[in-house]
Amino acid sequence: MSDQLALENQVCFPIYALAREIVNHYRPFLDELDITYPQYLVLLVLWKETELAVGQLGERVFLDTGTLTPLLKRMQQKELVSRQRSTQDERIVMVSLTPKGIKLKEQACSIPQKLMESMQVTPEELNLLKEVVCRILNKQK
Incomplete structure (x- = not known):
């Protein structure tokens, strides 16, 4: 029974460690754009x-x-997004890209390829991993 509680037998631990590792691989590419990983997701x-x-x-x-x-406030200070109250319902804040945020896409286009090279994986391997992860995430909704 105690073997089930060993760290090396936990499914969650390598996934957690992998998530951190992937974000660490993103860091140098995102640093060039002066954005964080959560800002990149946005x-x-x-x-x-x-x-x-x-x-x-x-x-x-x-x-x-x-x-x-x-996070959005920091992005607004960097002039990447704008935040405005909805005209239909002032409780809702709408977020949109600024011209600077739109232009940043051109610089970010190479990130997926650089990431694969950095992690030394093939597109097929990444797609397989993504497929399994998405299947698990969709079951939890």
Whole structure:
């Protein structure tokens, strides 16, 4: 029974360690853009969606509003996003990209390839990993 509680027998530990390792591989590429990993996630969503409410954005990047709001304030100070109250419901804050945030996409385009090279994995290996992780995440919703 105690073997089940050994760290090396836990499924969660290598996943946790891998998540940290992947973020560490992102760091030098994101440092060049002067953004953090959570800011990168926000930008990835906004490069596709253009404008979202803070709550919708939080759902997409798995961050609560208490974490997301200060992150968005820092991004606004860097002139990457703008935040404005909705005209239909002033309780809702809408987030959209600024021209500087839109332009940053050009510089970020090479990050996925650089990441694979840094981690020394193939696109197929990453897709397999992503598929399994997404299957687990979707079962928890």
